[in-house]
Amino acid sequence: MKIVRIESLEAPELKDYAGLTDVVLRRLSEPQGGLYIAESPKVIARALRAGHRPRSVLVQEQWLDGLDELLAGHDDVPVFVGSPQLLESLTGYNLHRGALASMHRPAMRPVGDVIDGARRIVVLEDIADHTNVGAIFRAVAGIGADAVLISPRCADPLYRRSVRVSMGTVLQVPWTRIPEWSAAAPLLHDAGFHIAALALSDEAVSLDHFAAAAPERIALVLGSEGDGLSRKALDAADTVVTIPMMHGVDSLNVASASAVALYMLR
Numbered sequence: 001m002k003i004v005r006i007e008s009l010e011a012p013e014l015k016d017y018a019g020l021t022d023v024v025l026r027r028l029s030e031p032q033g034g035l036y037i038a039e040s041p042k043v044i045a046r047a048l049r050a051g052h053r054p055r056s057v058l059v060q061e062q063w064l065d066g067l068d069e070l071l072a073g074h075d076d077v078p079v080f081v082g083s084p085q086l087l088e089s090l091t092g093y094n095l096h097r098g099a100l101a102s103m104h105r106p107a108m109r110p111v112g113d114v115i116d117g118a119r120r121i122v123v124l125e126d127i128a129d130h131t132n133v134g135a136i137f138r139a140v141a142g143i144g145a146d147a148v149l150i151s152p153r154c155a156d157p158l159y160r161r162s163v164r165v166s167m168g169t170v171l172q173v174p175w176t177r178i179p180e181w182s183a184a185a186p187l188l189h190d191a192g193f194h195i196a197a198l199a200l201s202d203e204a205v206s207l208d209h210f211a212a213a214a215p216e217r218i219a220l221v222l223g224s225e226g227d228g229l230s231r232k233a234l235d236a237a238d239t240v241v242t243i244p245m246m247h248g249v250d251s252l253n254v255a256s257a258s259a260v261a262l263y264m265l266r
């Protein structure tokens with residue numbers, strides 16, 4: 001490995017890791033920046049298996065053993081090693097998960113490539129919370145769907161918090177961004193998908209009834225935490241579906257709702 005021991009925080013290569021607040025990380029992770037942060041050896045391993053290229057790795061001395069196997073084939077990637085105190089002052093928190101890697105962001109794939117051959121996909125419209133995005137990806141990977149599409153204003157699945165909450169599954173589930181509904185709906189319909197919007201509505205079909213005679217190909221659409229799905233999303237839907245609730249509760253957290261719906265439609 002190309003080990004670089006650091007004694008100060010002045011090295012320009014360390015700017016990828018400086019002050020890992022959500023605001024700073026967002027600036028680093030925008031597509032034009034081309035980077036995202038993978039946290040923990042398990043997540044780094046999933047990123048490498050997905051074909052993502054590491055730019056550098058940051059690790060405490062006691063976690064150095066074992067990285068040589070993880071980074072096999074990437075001998076030119078610098079591995080920055082420092083004391084726990086130094087690295088905490090750089091990143092803003094204790095690297096208790098062992099390692100961070102600055103990864104090159106892969107190019108966004110065309111929608112048609114991502115949904116080709118898929119039977120169940122999830123569409124996220126304007127979900128703002130990175131934790132919810134990560135949890136939905138984990139449900140998609142664990143319960144079963146083939147791909148995730150996200151709206152232009154949806155939170156980025158490659159933010160550090162999303163990657164961490166997803167247990168790295170955002171790196172194995174195919175996903176990409178879709179255009180606005182005026183273009184996205186025809187794309188999905190042309191590919192043979194029945195658009196099912198999960199929302200509260202007087203005309204909504206109960207999820208269990210919908211699942212009992214589910215279409216062959218379903219695009220399950222989930223909306224933002226506050227306002228739910230937009231009018232354009234609802235207008236694009238072939239069916240509005242709702243999860244029956246009890247005790248005066250009208251809805252679930254969007255990540256919980258995704259897990260329930262995916263289980264019923266598996």
